[in-house]
Amino acid sequence: EVQLLESGGDLVQPGGSLRLSCAASGFTFSSYAVSWVRQAPGKGLEWVSAISSNGGRTYYADSVKGRFTISRDNSKNTLYLQMNSLRAEDTAVYYCAREVSASGFFDHWGQGTLVTVSS
Amino acid sequence: EIVLTQSPGTLSLSPGERATLSCRASQSVNRNYLAWYQQKPGQAPRLLIYGASSRATGIPDRISGSGSGTDFTLTISRLEPEDFAVYYCQQYGSTPLTFGGGTKVEIK
Numbered sequence: 001e002v003q004l005l006e007s008g009g010d011l012v013q014p015g016g017s018l019r020l021s022c023a024a025s026g027f028t029f030s031s032y033a034v035s036w037v038r039q040a041p042g043k044g045l046e047w048v049s050a051i052s053s054n055g056g057r058t059y060y061a062d063s064v065k066g067r068f069t070i071s072r073d074n075s076k077n078t079l080y081l082q083m084n085s086l087r088a089e090d091t092a093v094y095y096c097a098r099e100v101s102a103s104g105f106f107d108h109w110g111q112g113t114l115v116t117v118s119s
Numbered sequence: 120e121i122v123l124t125q126s127p128g129t130l131s132l133s134p135g136e137r138a139t140l141s142c143r144a145s146q147s148v149n150r151n152y153l154a155w156y157q158q159k160p161g162q163a164p165r166l167l168i169y170g171a172s173s174r175a176t177g178i179p180d181r182i183s184g185s186g187s188g189t190d191f192t193l194t195i196s197r198l199e200p201e202d203f204a205v206y207y208c209q210q211y212g213s214t215p216l217t218f219g220g221g222t223k224v225e226i227k
Contacts, residue, residue, distance in 0.1 A: 095163055103211060105169050105209060109164055
């Protein structure tokens, strides 16, 4: 069974940093591109960042470019999101999601981890 | 960036009725790379449709997708109790990937 399990969400002050993790199991992690997608409380979905299967290519939404860094460790079957210079508007549930054939749509999602940016 | 506009914002229907949800793109979606997801409260989104009209694994045939270019539709032919949820469209034909604002299907 495909599983994605996010962790690392917390309450952090504006300007602070946080690292999210997503542990994958039940499939060959190194064969799939993966993304982070977030959802602010009561709002819709927003794609944040993506990384290719071997980690060689990364992509970011303009809203996080220069502040967030996506990475992966295929030996640990884990995806990461390093979040710096956090703002109130980054408050959201962050989901990791597996892409189908590196196409850009998602067939499996984690349960999400909540990041709250507030003083 | 392609902006996706979903309508209506809320659809109030009874079980057994037909639901028609619209997703309109600000420019043509490459190769009709349009997906639909269902999300229930406290849960992650679930893939329903990809490539505008292909059902994901395990999705019942009462749920269908259609459309091309800039206009796409998700149809639920007969609403079951488990279909009341929020639905999002997403385009993956160009970066950045973008989602629509969602349509809530609620029980009338």
